[in-house]
Amino acid sequence: NAGVTQTPKFQVLKTGQSMTLQCAQDMNHEYMSWYRQDPGMGLRLIHYSVGAGITDQGEVPNGYNVSRSTTEDFPLRLLSAAPSQTSVYFCASTRTSPGGEQFFGPGTRLTVL
């Protein structure tokens, strides 16, 4: 098992550019989510999904879009990047019933200039 994988590892964008952060898991987990980690703020939930075709907003969803067309993949889209989106992004997955251990990807370090 590869677990949770994320690409790219690092990315530099200019303000206004768009990009997609990729996340995939091979554990057949129903639940997948995206967090951002900022100094002094800890990890905050951006969006999550409880299954293919089902997504919902977390604590800080503005500026991000998600979709879930397959169980394995949960991409995060930045439509028009802003400097405030400079952060480290983590994808996570778990089974939902019963509540299980959450597994995190290695992260994507994003800088928006």
Added chain:
Amino acid sequence: KQEVTQIPAALSVPEGENLVLNCSFTDSAIYNLQWFRQDPGKGLTSLLLIQSSQREQTSGRLNASLDKSSGRSTLYIAASQPGDSATYLCAVQRGSQGNLIFGKGTKLSVKP
């Protein structure tokens, strides 16, 4: 609103010492609680998961306890080693969906 607090924010101990990291949460209606380790520039590694019906979990030199009624969890590390140096994060899951609320972590440094 659920809030998770970890005290202390940083801790430095000599090698071989037993230590306790603390995590508190404001709403006792949690589904489970998970402890993670994060090395600098790396992702989160799961250490222990405690379901709401459990009181403790053990893995090697690590023991985590949960007291839902008082809103507290502790992570006990026995015979600490320099390799234990990392940031330790506590997170609670409120419902069956899976959303986690994290504390800001305790940065542990174990000196040889």
